[in-house]
Amino acid sequence: MSRPLRIGIVAGEASGDILGAGLIEAIKARYPDATFEGIGGPRMMAEGFHSHVPMERLSVMGLFEVLSRLFELLKIRASLAKHFIDNPPDVFVGIDAPDFNLQLENKLKKAGIKTIQYVSPQVWAWRQNRVKHIAESVNQVLALLPFEQTFYRDHHVPVTFVGHPLADTIGLETPQLPAREAMGLSVDDKVLALLPGSRSSEVKKLAATFLDTALHLQRQMPECKVLVAALTEKTKGLIAEQLAEFPELKNVHISVGQSREVMAAADVLLVASGTVTLEAALLKRPMVVAYKVSNMTYRIARKMIKVDHIALANLLSKKPMVPEFIQNEASPEKLSQALLTYMNDEQAAKKQTDTFMDIHLQLRQNASVKAAEAVLAEIGVAASEAQSTNSESDNVAV
Numbered sequence: 001m002s003r004p005l006r007i008g009i010v011a012g013e014a015s016g017d018i019l020g021a022g023l024i025e026a027i028k029a030r031y032p033d034a035t036f037e038g039i040g041g042p043r044m045m046a047e048g049f050h051s052h053v054p055m056e057r058l059s060v061m062g063l064f065e066v067l068s069r070l071f072e073l074l075k076i077r078a079s080l081a082k083h084f085i086d087n088p089p090d091v092f093v094g095i096d097a098p099d100f101n102l103q104l105e106n107k108l109k110k111a112g113i114k115t116i117q118y119v120s121p122q123v124w125a126w127r128q129n130r131v132k133h134i135a136e137s138v139n140q141v142l143a144l145l146p147f148e149q150t151f152y153r154d155h156h157v158p159v160t161f162v163g164h165p166l167a168d169t170i171g172l173e174t175p176q177l178p179a180r181e182a183m184g185l186s187v188d189d190k191v192l193a194l195l196p197g198s199r200s201s202e203v204k205k206l207a208a209t210f211l212d213t214a215l216h217l218q219r220q221m222p223e224c225k226v227l228v229a230a231l232t233e234k235t236k237g238l239i240a241e242q243l244a245e246f247p248e249l250k251n252v253h254i255s256v257g258q259s260r261e262v263m264a265a266a267d268v269l270l271v272a273s274g275t276v277t278l279e280a281a282l283l284k285r286p287m288v289v290a291y292k293v294s295n296m297t298y299r300i301a302r303k304m305i306k307v308d309h310i311a312l313a314n315l316l317s318k319k320p321m322v323p324e325f326i327q328n329e330a331s332p333e334k335l336s337q338a339l340l341t342y343m344n345d346e347q348a349a350k351k352q353t354d355t356f357m358d359i360h361l362q363l364r365q366n367a368s369v370k371a372a373e374a375v376l377a378e379i380g381v382a383a384s385e386a387q388s389t390n391s392e393s394d395n396v397a398v
Helices: 012-028 041-046 064-087 098-110 131-135 146-152 163-171 177-182 198-218 233-243 259-265 275-282 295-304 311-314 332-344 346-363 366-380 383-397
Strands: 006-011 035-039 092-093 115-118 142-143 159-161 189-197 225-230 252-256 268-272 287-291 325-327
Touching: 006 098, 012 041, 012 115, 012 366, 035 064, 041 198, 041 295, 064 098, 064 383, 092 098, 092 287, 092 366, 098 115, 115 366, 131 252, 142 146, 142 366, 146 159, 159 366, 163 275, 163 346, 163 366, 177 259, 189 198, 198 225, 198 233, 198 259, 198 287, 198 332, 225 233, 233 252, 252 259, 259 275, 268 275, 268 332, 275 287, 275 311, 275 332, 275 346, 287 332, 311 346, 325 332, 332 346
Parallel strands: 006 035, 006 092, 092 115, 115 142, 142 159, 189 225, 189 268, 225 252, 268 287, 287 325
Antiparallel strands: none
């Protein structure tokens, strides 16, 4: 290829930013002059990515929560479609955010641009008829989970199982003591970690319940210390506002941008449903999962969901091991009792973490490299060709 490779990417939230950064890094290892633009977060931008709008403008949770931002989201998508159609990239990669990306990918594919969806929409869980629209909108799906590959092949959609980058970056064993020392905790401390979500809308729904749960737990285990993970200073502020409503709750520390360290330091985790549940499993920390949305969103989703569990760890294991509490079931009383089980019962905790090790080995596939190879192959640029081109450029420059 005589000109630099140009790739469009849209990632809609923090987990997509991680995937995008890994993909960019892996492609640049083969094609250092490649350029990347679209929408992404700080990790992607650290790799040289140009984001046309802040990524958090796409981070919206729930069916009805989207409505208040619908006009803005449609405007952003239309602007991106025009930009990429007027200035076609070699390939466009939509990372997660299917409600936003699939419509954009459909327009771009019709305009002759190669499109790839990195992270399968959860069509295996709900709205399975979407697979037809996916087939029309993308040239290929890059699947993180092994059962997704089977689903797409059964529906004759090109798919590559790449594994999950988190399984590659997180070690098979994560020692607790270094994380504790970094946070001023001792080896003997009892530590509960709260992870009420990455989006502001999630934090608003869950933070009070999580903090109330911690208070219930402290009443039975007064020495327990509480770590709270906030993605940004904004979400930290939302959590701090809620914390002020619980003056009895002691020994609480809110950390920003340190969710992995918070989880690694803890004995047990209370986690909002999402990618973080997989990260918790890969860190081998016992957890309880909870989730809440608006009542209207919940009533609609309950009728459409085709799976029995929401936590990825449960979907990936032969026998579900993670307690899940959804909507009204996610009460402080029930959550605190489930957490205390893992605080007090080492065998129960070990059963969970043994299952997590099996999941880790299953997903450890060198995902970013596999994804990069699939993207390059889709546009006819083999890794060896890219490396050869780069070597020739380097020789000329010298």
